[in-house]
Amino acid sequence: MRPLLVVPALLFLGSCAVNPVTGKRELSFVSEAQEIQMGQQLLAQSQQQTGFYNDPALAQYISGIGMKMAQASERPQLPWEFHLLDDPVVNAYAAPGGFIFITRGILAYMNSEAELAGVLGHEIGHVTARHSASQMSKQQLMGAGFLIGAIAAPDLAQGIAGQAAMGFSQLLLLKYGRDDESQSDALGHKYSLAAGYDVREMSNTFITLQRVSAASGGGGPPAFLSSHPDPGDRAAATQRWADTVSSFANLTSGRDRFLDRLNGMVYGEDPRNGYMDNGRFIHPALRFQFAVPAGWQVVNQASRVVAVEPNGRGQLEFTQAPEATAQAAGTAFAGQQGLTVLSSGRTTVSGLPAFGVAFRATSGQQGQVIEGEAVFIEYNGSVWRMMGLVVPSAAQAIGGALGQSIRSFGPTAANQTFRRVRELRIVTPTGPTTATSLAAQSGGAITAQELALINSIETDQRIPAGRKIKTVRYR
Ligand SMILES: [Zn+2]
Numbered sequence: 001m002r003p004l005l006v007v008p009a010l011l012f013l014g015s016c017a018v019n020p021v022t023g024k025r026e027l028s029f030v031s032e033a034q035e036i037q038m039g040q041q042l043l044a045q046s047q048q049q050t051g052f053y054n055d056p057a058l059a060q061y062i063s064g065i066g067m068k069m070a071q072a073s074e075r076p077q078l079p080w081e082f083h084l085l086d087d088p089v090v091n092a093y094a095a096p097g098g099f100i101f102i103t104r105g106i107l108a109y110m111n112s113e114a115e116l117a118g119v120l121g122h123e124i125g126h127v128t129a130r131h132s133a134s135q136m137s138k139q140q141l142m143g144a145g146f147l148i149g150a151i152a153a154p155d156l157a158q159g160i161a162g163q164a165a166m167g168f169s170q171l172l173l174l175k176y177g178r179d180d181e182s183q184s185d186a187l188g189h190k191y192s193l194a195a196g197y198d199v200r201e202m203s204n205t206f207i208t209l210q211r212v213s214a215a216s217g218g219g220g221p222p223a224f225l226s227s228h229p230d231p232g233d234r235a236a237a238t239q240r241w242a243d244t245v246s247s248f249a250n251l252t253s254g255r256d257r258f259l260d261r262l263n264g265m266v267y268g269e270d271p272r273n274g275y276m277d278n279g280r281f282i283h284p285a286l287r288f289q290f291a292v293p294a295g296w297q298v299v300n301q302a303s304r305v306v307a308v309e310p311n312g313r314g315q316l317e318f319t320q321a322p323e324a325t326a327q328a329a330g331t332a333f334a335g336q337q338g339l340t341v342l343s344s345g346r347t348t349v350s351g352l353p354a355f356g357v358a359f360r361a362t363s364g365q366q367g368q369v370i371e372g373e374a375v376f377i378e379y380n381g382s383v384w385r386m387m388g389l390v391v392p393s394a395a396q397a398i399g400g401a402l403g404q405s406i407r408s409f410g411p412t413a414a415n416q417t418f419r420r421v422r423e424l425r426i427v428t429p430t431g432p433t434t435a436t437s438l439a440a441q442s443g444g445a446i447t448a449q450e451l452a453l454i455n456s457i458e459t460d461q462r463i464p465a466g467r468k469i470k471t472v473r474y475r
Helices: 032-049 056-071 113-128 131-141 154-174 178-194 199-215 231-243 255-262 326-334 392-407 435-440 448-454
Strands: 015-018 025-028 081-085 092-095 099-103 275-277 280-283 288-291 297-300 304-308 314-321 339-349 352-362 369-379 382-390 422-427 469-474
Touching: 032 081, 032 092, 032 099, 056 081, 056 099, 056 113, 056 178, 056 255, 092 113, 092 131, 099 113, 113 131, 113 178, 113 199, 113 255, 131 178, 178 199, 178 231, 199 231, 199 448, 255 422, 275 297, 288 392, 314 392, 326 339, 326 352, 326 369, 326 382, 339 369, 369 392, 382 392, 435 448, 435 469, 448 469
Parallel strands: 081 099
Antiparallel strands: 015 025, 092 099, 275 280, 280 288, 297 304, 304 314, 314 382, 339 352, 352 369, 369 382, 422 469
């Protein structure tokens, strides 16, 4: 695994730079080279934590649209990259330096290339107007750093600093102000228009996201909208800009070709990557399971699973160890600098050969002591690491539950049935139909409400024959 983001100390040396979009001089703590470096770090982190969706044709399609728009922007010289994340969450974000990320979750709700271009254009706008870079400057100025400093032992840093890393992407996602968002919307409109897209469709994206937010039952808006201006206002604003366009004759929606690209894309959570079921984390492909303490928040990342105690006083981390045996992995772990081994030795977990290490480590910056237990387990030709970390004041309260979880690792039952993968299907009805009717034919893969939502229609709205439409099926 890669080391996580380290903010260069150089950030404190502020300088004045000209904003590429506004042309105004502003206080900037971040040079273009530093922006690119930050972006590359977030790229590595996104790939490791979320992972990219494995469909080269779809990825290339998205990248092609993004590149065309970025190269016509105010900062064509940046090393632009566009990535499709294997994430069901409705989200898109930009990292400084020209790295744009869009989830398959948000893609499922879009209905044309013009809508996609609008979202990509908005994210490009955050980069060209240097929003995240200037946000980093402000954060540095306020002295707000990461919550938890690096821990001496590099292997442990990946555990607890992981939360700080999540904080970093949230910082990029959430801290844009209303002005930044409006400016990015305006830039998205401008880039979309320049690339020949029907800019009237941009407002539809906001209307859809607003519906997604409402349908989530007040459980919070999609990440894309968090702390962003009211999507209703944004829909109205983008519509006003579209109204100033004199002719739409040469502008394209690209509806059908966009929908064709989505055919077969995984919809919702991909159970093959593991999922929570009744307090247990289940991995169908790797055929293991383990219990998670009740109420802990589980984050299932590409290379590890993390469960965090609600007050952040402890965490459970599950990952694969590169060594060939549990003992070799345990010995290598125990030998890390900055780690005080309290005890170590062979053990078994669910009858599987294992090696346990109880230890103490000290956080680099704040000198915070952390107690931990790592158990390395041999299963199916690999070595798996279950690690519990706890702050000493909470050891009494949560140490027991943590230990039980570590020892709950084991194979899935031989007769266990797993959740099935769902995928988008683009169909062309031969006669008039409705979302209600299409959902009834989905074998329970999708509800009428959800189907209406992803198609940006109402459940009983008449869908004319011959019009391409999204539905969802079990694979
Ligand atoms: Zn934004």
